[in-house]
Amino acid sequence: MARRSDQRRAAVFAVYQHDLTGRPLADTLERDAPIFTRALAHATEDYSEDADAIIARHAKGWTIDRIAPLEKAIMRVALTEILHPDAVPGDAPIPPEGAIEEAVKTAKTYAGAQAPKFVNGILAAALREMREDCTP
Template sequence: MKRRTAREKALQALFQIDVSDIAVNEAIEHALDEEKTDPFFEQLVHGVLEHQDQLDEMISKHLVNWKLDRIANVDRAILRLAAYEMAYAEDIPVNVSMNEAIELAKRFGDDKATKFVNGVLSNIKSDIEQS
C-alpha cells in the first residue's frame, strides 16, 4: 500500500472512530475494505489514538477563535493525523506531512479546509522547529 493510500485509509478510520461509537478494529476493517493491512496505516491509526490528547493540545493551541470540537470532523481528523506525523514520525519530513495533509484537505474537506489546515499546521511546524 502506498503511503498516500495509507494516509487516506487512516483518515477514514480515524474519522469513523471520532464521529461514531465504532470500535477501533472495526473502523480499521471498514477503512481497509478487504484490502490487506499495512504497517504504516496501522502506525498512523494507533499512533494518533495513543497520542490524541497531546495532539489535540498541539492543535488547540493554534486555533484562533475556534475550539477543537467546533471544527469540521474531517478537518480535525486531518489535523490529528498530520500533527502525529510531524511530532512522532521522525522518518517523515515535516513538509511532507504538511503537504500530504493539504492534499487530504483538498480531497475530503470543503473549500476553506485547505487554507485552514495549512495555517494550523504551519504554526505547529514553527513550534516543532523551535523545540
C-alpha cells in the same frame, strides 16, 4: 503494496470514522489494511489528546469541538507523523513539510473549500512552534 499517501488517507478515514461513530478503531480499519496504516491510525489515537491541544492552541477563534471531524482527523494524523515519527514503522519518516503537504492535499480532496488553508495554517504554526522550542 499501496502508496504511503493512500495509506495515510486510509488512516485519516479510520480515525475520522472512529471519532464520528465511537466504534473501536480496529473496526474502522479495512480488514486488509497494511501495517503502516494500522500503526499510524493507532498512534494517532494514542496521541490524540496532545494533537488536540496543539490544534486548539493554534486554531484562533475556534474551539476543538467546532472543528469539523474530518479536518481534525487530517491534522491529528499529520501531527502524529511530525511529532512522533518513531511511532510508525517504515524506512524513513516523512519530513514535517511532507506531512503538511499530504494533509493539505487530503483536505483539498475531501473537505470543504476553506479546509486546506485552515489545515495548512494550523500545521505550519505547530511546526514553527516545535522548531522554536528546539532552538537553543
